[in-house]
Structures are given as structure tokens and as C-alpha cells.
Amino acid sequence: MTSLARRRLLAACALSVCAFARVRDVRAASDKATVALVMKSLNDPFVVSMIEGARNYQRHYASQLDLSTHGTLADNDVAGQIHIVETLIDAKTNAIVIAPADSKALLPVAAKAIASGIIVIAIDNPFDEAAQDVADLAIPFVGPDSRRGAKLVGAYLGSKLKAGDEVGIIEGPATDRNSQQRTLGFREAMNAAGMRIADTDGGDWTVASGKSIALQMLYAHPDMRGLLCANDNIAMGAIDAIRIAGKRGRVLVTGYNNIEAVQPMLDDGRLLATVEQFGARQAVFGVDVAVKALLEKRRQRDLSPYMETPVQLVTKGQAKGFRFGGA
Numbered sequence: 001m002t003s004l005a006r007r008r009l010l011a012a013c014a015l016s017v018c019a020f021a022r023v024r025d026v027r028a029a030s031d032k033a034t035v036a037l038v039m040k041s042l043n044d045p046f047v048v049s050m051i052e053g054a055r056n057y058q059r060h061y062a063s064q065l066d067l068s069t070h071g072t073l074a075d076n077d078v079a080g081q082i083h084i085v086e087t088l089i090d091a092k093t094n095a096i097v098i099a100p101a102d103s104k105a106l107l108p109v110a111a112k113a114i115a116s117g118i119i120v121i122a123i124d125n126p127f128d129e130a131a132q133d134v135a136d137l138a139i140p141f142v143g144p145d146s147r148r149g150a151k152l153v154g155a156y157l158g159s160k161l162k163a164g165d166e167v168g169i170i171e172g173p174a175t176d177r178n179s180q181q182r183t184l185g186f187r188e189a190m191n192a193a194g195m196r197i198a199d200t201d202g203g204d205w206t207v208a209s210g211k212s213i214a215l216q217m218l219y220a221h222p223d224m225r226g227l228l229c230a231n232d233n234i235a236m237g238a239i240d241a242i243r244i245a246g247k248r249g250r251v252l253v254t255g256y257n258n259i260e261a262v263q264p265m266l267d268d269g270r271l272l273a274t275v276e277q278f279g280a281r282q283a284v285f286g287v288d289v290a291v292k293a294l295l296e297k298r299r300q301r302d303l304s305p306y307m308e309t310p311v312q313l314v315t316k317g318q319a320k321g322f323r324f325g326g327a
Helices: 003-021 045-060 078-090 107-115 129-135 146-160 177-193 207-220 232-244 260-268 279-295
Strands: 033-041 065-072 095-098 119-123 141-143 166-171 196-202 224-229 252-254 273-276 306-308 312-315
Touching: 033 045, 033 078, 033 279, 045 065, 045 279, 065 078, 065 279, 078 095, 078 107, 095 107, 095 279, 107 119, 107 129, 119 279, 141 279, 146 177, 146 224, 146 252, 146 273, 146 312, 166 177, 166 207, 177 196, 196 207, 207 224, 207 232, 224 232, 232 252, 232 260, 260 273
Parallel strands: 033 065, 033 095, 095 119, 119 141, 141 306, 166 196, 166 224, 224 252
Antiparallel strands: 273 312
């Protein structure tokens, strides 16, 4: 990503405190900024961490910011997210910070919100750029470079194998941009390391999906030495599949998100590495950008298109040092 994007992120972080400090200057105490955080599955530990981070941030500014948090029962519940946004439009919410379940399917309702005068910010998963161009929309994205994170963890796996070894890639939903970008990053890292990608398959972001796909790959490719998983839930499923197949220690697994549940697996070697993308802080940055836009009375089109947040490779012994947290 560009140095300009990184400078924008640093500027947003530096301005976060003073932005809220100015709230009383532009709003009466009873006239709070109303911001809604719309997430994917509430059963996903990473989503929970993002919501907790945003709530912790709001508690520090309770007299100025009215924050509501929302989520669905499943990661790919597009209809559920559309219904949530429709409800927020009717409620005349000032701003919506959303991690879209689908980069294209959520765009029409986001456009409706913007047309209603609501500021819309994407976090975690950006809206599709081509679809935005067609719709003549500009929805800022505050979040990490998933492709870069995948290249980091993929390169680490490559350093533990030898050229020509077989690996598999277990993706998330095919329509999810994060899943697509992570697959690109995995492929780039494996090609650079001289690995042979024996199989690529995807389902959803769940443990069950990872287990099922990993079992199929392990039996179809008995010489497979590595599995690159698009998130930690998938990785946990893959680890269970390796146990069932009797291949512990022979197949290395990587994840993505650094959720709490994988910490023991990093410690005992069942998981080789994962990627920390600081979900709680990411949500805070998204809310802060939305509030700052409201305070400055900026229009949707006036907002910076991309503000990059960090990613960090996490290996054994590093997990605790890079745990996600609040603001």
C-alpha cells in the first residue's frame, strides 16, 4: 500500500483524541453522534473482539457518542445485514461502520443509506471497487491489506518447507474479497518459495468447513506438507483433520486473525503461525473516522478512500505479545 495511505492512517489515529474533545463544541450534550457498527457473525471470536474494542472506545466518550452494535448469526448472512442497514436508515442513524458480508451484494443498501444522508465506512472487508465505480459511489475502507498479511504467513510456511513440497489452500467464501485477497497472497508466497499448490478449495469461515475440506485434501494428496487457511477457525478444523488422518507433525498449518482459541495450538506447534490484524483497534479506527466526518460536516465523497491498518505475523512465543485489544 502507498505511503500516503499509511500517513492518512497515522493522521486519523493522531486526531482521534482531539476529534472527540471537540464534540462538545459542535453538539449539545443531549445531541450525541449516533454511529452503528454492523458486523458479520456474532459467533466469530474475531467479530466479538472488534465489537468489544468499539464498545470500550465508546465508554470513554459516552456523553458524546451513542454507539449501537449489530451482527448476524452467520458470516455470509447478506440478507441479515441488509435488514440491519434498512432498520438503521429508518432510525436516521448518523453514520454506519460496516464489515460487509459480501462486497457487492451490500452495495445497493449502502448506497441507499448514503442517499439518505448517512455516512458509510467499511472496515475489515472493503466494498468492491468496480461495483462502486458503476454505482458512482465512494465508500472509504479502514482496514488491513489482507493480501500482504497472507504473503507474510505464507512466506513463513515456505521457510519451513523445501522447494517442490505440496501444499493446499483452504479459502473462505468465494465471493468474499478478504478470502480472494488472502488466496492471492498465499499463491504469491508459495510460488516465490517454489512450493507446489496441489489443491485449492473453499467453503465458509467455520471450523467444520476447515475440517471437511482438509480431510478431503489430505486423503487426495497423501504427500501434502502444508495447509494455508484463510482464517483461524478454518485452521482449527484443519488441525483436527490432521489428527484424524494421523499426520500430526507431518503437515504444517497456518491461520489468520490470531484469535484466543489458537493460542495453545501456537504454543504446542499444532499451528505454525497466524496473522494478527488488530481487530479491536480496526473497529475503533472505523468509528473514529465516521465521528470525525460528522463533526467536520464532511460529505461522503470528501472522505479519504483508504486508510490502512497494520498486520503482524505471529509465531510460537509471540502470541501473547500481539493479542488484540481495545483502543
